[in-house]
Amino acid sequence: MLFYLKRFLAALVVNKRWLSVIPLSLVVYLAYATVVDIRFTLTQALEPYNPGIPLAVAHNPVHTIELKNLVDQPTLLFLEGFSLKQILKQIAALKDTSKFADEHRLSRFINESMSFRLVEANRLEITFAGHDPAIGKLLVDYYSQRLITRIDDGLLRSKGDSSSSNQRPELSGDMFISTHRSLWDKDRFMPLLVVLMVSTLCSLMLVAYFEFTNPAFKSEREMAQYLGIPVLGVVPNVDRMAQSMPDK
Numbered sequence: 001m002l003f004y005l006k007r008f009l010a011a012l013v014v015n016k017r018w019l020s021v022i023p024l025s026l027v028v029y030l031a032y033a034t035v036v037d038i039r040f041t042l043t044q045a046l047e048p049y050n051p052g053i054p055l056a057v058a059h060n061p062v063h064t065i066e067l068k069n070l071v072d073q074p075t076l077l078f079l080e081g082f083s084l085k086q087i088l089k090q091i092a093a094l095k096d097t098s099k100f101a102d103e104h105r106l107s108r109f110i111n112e113s114m115s116f117r118l119v120e121a122n123r124l125e126i127t128f129a130g131h132d133p134a135i136g137k138l139l140v141d142y143y144s145q146r147l148i149t150r151i152d153d154g155l156l157r158s159k160g161d162s163s164s165s166n167q168r169p170e171l172s173g174d175m176f177i178s179t180h181r182s183l184w185d186k187d188r189f190m191p192l193l194v195v196l197m198v199s200t201l202c203s204l205m206l207v208a209y210f211e212f213t214n215p216a217f218k219s220e221r222e223m224a225q226y227l228g229i230p231v232l233g234v235v236p237n238v239d240r241m242a243q244s245m246p247d248k
Contacts, residue, residue, distance in 0.1 A: 011211035018206050025199035029192060034183050039129065042136040043176045044144045046124040050167040056153035058082045064154045067169070070147075071124070074116040079107050083146055090138055114139060124169060133177065140175060 012019070051068035058080050070077050077083075084103045087110075091100050100106045113130040126143050128136035151168050220231045 008208060008211060011207050012204075015207045015210060018203050018210075021203045021206075022196065022199045025195055026192065029195045030183055030188070033185075033188055033191075034181050037131070037185070037188075038179055038181060039131060039185075040133040040136055041178045041180070042128045042133065042140045043178075044126045044140050045172040045176075046126070046144065046147070046169040047172040048122045048167060048169060049118060049124050050169065053151060053168055054154035054158040055147075055150040056157055058150070062157060064157050067151070070116065071118050074114070075111070077116055077143060077147060078110050078114050080146075083142070084110075087139065087142055090142065091135070094134060094138070110139065114143070116143075123172070137175065137177075144171060 049067070051066060051071070053067045054064035055067060055070060057063040057065060059082075065076070081103075084106055088100065088103065088106060091106075100109065113128055113136070115125075115127045115129070117125055117127075119125050126140055126147070128140050130136055147169070148171070155168065220234060224231050
């Protein structure tokens with residue numbers, strides 16, 4: 001067993017050019033992913049920003065919260081139970097909705113892909129970042145309208161004055177959609193690891209195939225075993241001896 005292991009390791013040294021398949025496969029995968037894996041960013045702006053304007057609390061018929069609380073904790077908007085149920089119904093009409101089979105999966109997806117932030121002193125943005133523009137448009141549209149509805153209900157509950165109503169956020173312009181590609185993304189780590197393992201295994205199997213299907217003798221023991229005659233002497237590899245000798 002040790003003999004075959006040494007033989008295989010020697011074959012790796014001789015056929016090390018086949019190991020170049022490993023980094024080449026990684027480069028090919030990353031290039032392919034860069035071209036094919038397109039990410040979309042969909043953004044809807046709302047203006048003006050009024051931090052003290054009231055919003056209705058969905059699970060309570062009378063309570064309100066201020067808009068600044070939503071900016072500080074976007075989950076109060078995105079992970080609202082009523083919204084998740086409504087979004088599941090709308091997504092049911094789209095294709096390939098297996099990853100949104102329940103509210104838990106949907107909430108995790110929304111938490112990873114949606115953001116609600118104050119980008120300027122007077123401008124709010126609801127943004128989706130992901131691979132599916134159809135789902136992104138649905139989510140941005142829904143949460144933009146849901147925010148406006150909660151503000152309207154909050155003003156009614158608090159019986160706000162006209163000045164508060166005049167400072168209520170409204171949709172500002174159309175939804176902005178952008179696309180971008182990147183050489184690296186954290187989601188590519190596991191596929192890259194699989195490519196590394198497969199390419200390494202294939203390279204080792206290729207070297208082993210060439211080595212163990214080569215009919216040439218690899219040692220004096222093989223010559224004696226297969227020819228049935230004693231080995232009286234061995235001519236050393238002069239090139240290797242010359243390389244190992246120090247230069248004068």
